[in-house]
Amino acid sequence: MAQTSAHEMVGATEAPVTLARDRHKTQIAISDPTGPVARALTAAAAPHRVFLNLENITSRGVPSTYGVYINLPDDGKPEDHRHLYAGLLPSFGVAEASRRDEHSPGSGLNHALDITEIVEWLKAHNQWDPKRLSVTFVPRGKNPGEVPVQVGRASLHYKVGHRPPA
């Protein structure tokens, strides 16, 4: 039976990030895929998707909302770069998932953002660095950063296979 989809982790942050009042930028060093994803990518017109996984998101309370941007310039205003917006860092349920009790081990939440279109846009505009990706967390709302939130790891995954229907 032929494999219809394959996925591979190609890079991740080296340290957890703590988000507070200011926006925070972190880097992911990207390795070339070496497993079946590499072979599938070389095949003609293999559809592939790129995911940013945000892992072990923890907080002691209900954190502020943060927008997640890919390769946002250091001096760039987020509202001027909506095409680089990947999605929101989840805040709902983070406090509960961070608490150790009889229902939860306290490891926090994991969340995946599909950044395929952003990566395609960056490639189309010659702004894609195959060795490095930056992830910027931009606080939103009235009182950002009152309750800090930690992201244990951000990792980049390639998935080769069929796109789900829109």
Add this chain to the structure above:
Amino acid sequence: MIRALGERLVWHPEWWALALCGGAWLALIGGASAAQSAVPFCGAVPDAGWTAAAGEATLMIAAMMLPLVLVPVRRTACASLWRRRHRAIAGFLLGYAATWLAALAVEAAPFLAAPPARWVPAAAFAAAALWEATPLKRRALVLCDRTMPLRPHGWRADLDCLRFGVLQGRSCVMSCWAVMLAPLVVAQHLPVMAGVAVLCATERYWPRRRPLLETAALAGAALCYLPAALA
């Protein structure tokens, strides 16, 4: 057929943890059929030697405990770079097994000099049944789902895999310490090991709010050993 199996193994890098488990069971059964004690470190260490005892304890951990960590083993592999995934699994298993070895050494320590007294098996099963019914056991079982971020490169990645193994091993010891005491102190090591392994796998993969079945099974085992204890 072979190609399909190969593809399946590629996408399930945890396969060799399961293979280790199967190999450990075969070695234990082979050892028992050769009329040796399957787990000689209970009251027989001076004869068997410490190295042999550690080897047997490792077999016991591989046979009984590896099926319980297939999910975190797979997670460790999938959260690592492709070229590192088997190395990551090895690091995880090393940390996990080392934690269990230390725990078993502590549990077996009172019985190293002399075989356990006749009342010990019944007491061990009764203690396991009591522990099973406590909220602390429920919390320990939930902790077995704990995860941690793994760094992707170099010795830090190896260290994180090892630490994740220790973390999982600690949660597993907290959850299963009582029930793992029983195979150490009974004469019928292999059947009890098999029963305990099934019980541990049941509560890990089908957790319930009230573990009545597990508690009743352990209490029943305690009752079975009661006549020997009172004789």
